């Protein structure tokens with residue numbers, strides 16, 4: 001066993017269990033969906049829930065639902081009366097994801113929308129105190145600029161995959177739009193005086209941004 005795999009196993013055996021429902025969802029994601037690696041999984045899921053516990057948001061936005069794993073984890077952390085709005089652009093995802101969200105113990109806290117978050121969020125006139133950006137890497141700056149004016153001062157944005165498997169260190173070839181998107185986003189946030197920011201080297205990189 002590689003050392004990183006051994007450390008991952010060690011971490012997973014010393015943090016909260018994900019529970020039977022999420023374990024089953026993660027398994028089903030791997031059996032039935034393409035690109036199951038996109039799902040958050042045990043460690044990131046517990047971490048997202050912990051962030052929700054710390055921030056205590058009333059209203060969370062998620063861009064990129066996929067199988068619903070991260071949505072359920074964040075909803076678990078919400079207090080009574082809190083709501084998570086999660087957006088998924090791929091309508092073929094609905095048949096898989098909706099039953100998992102609606103069958104979860106925190107279904108009453110989750111609103112699931114099919115469509116492009118960049119179009120729907122402004123149209124629905126939603127405002128948030130926490131956002132999880134986990135959609136198309138090419139559009140991270142667009143998501144960020146759409147979310148920031150709709151975020152309460154003192155609110156947080158969490159942006160996933162911001163180290164992009166270390167590719168951010170390489171000079172991206174023009175065709176590699178995802179790496180270029182993440183690099184541009186990281187530069188954009190680093191230069192933005194409207195926010196405080198830190199990058200955690202967890203999994204694929206997670207940027208924590210606080211609106212001043």
Ligand SMILES: C[S@@+](CC[C@H](N)C(=O)[O-])C[C@H]1O[C@@H](n2cnc3c(N)ncnc32)[C@H](O)[C@@H]1O
Pocket residue numbers: 038039040041063064065066067068069070071087088089090093115116117118134135136
């Ligand atoms: C990495 S996956 C999300 C994983 C999920 N958040 C989790 O951690 O379990 C990214 C998802 O974002 C969706 N997506 C991409 N662009 C989007 C957009 N503009 N609006 C909503 N969803 C989008 C993709 O179809 C894909 O299912």
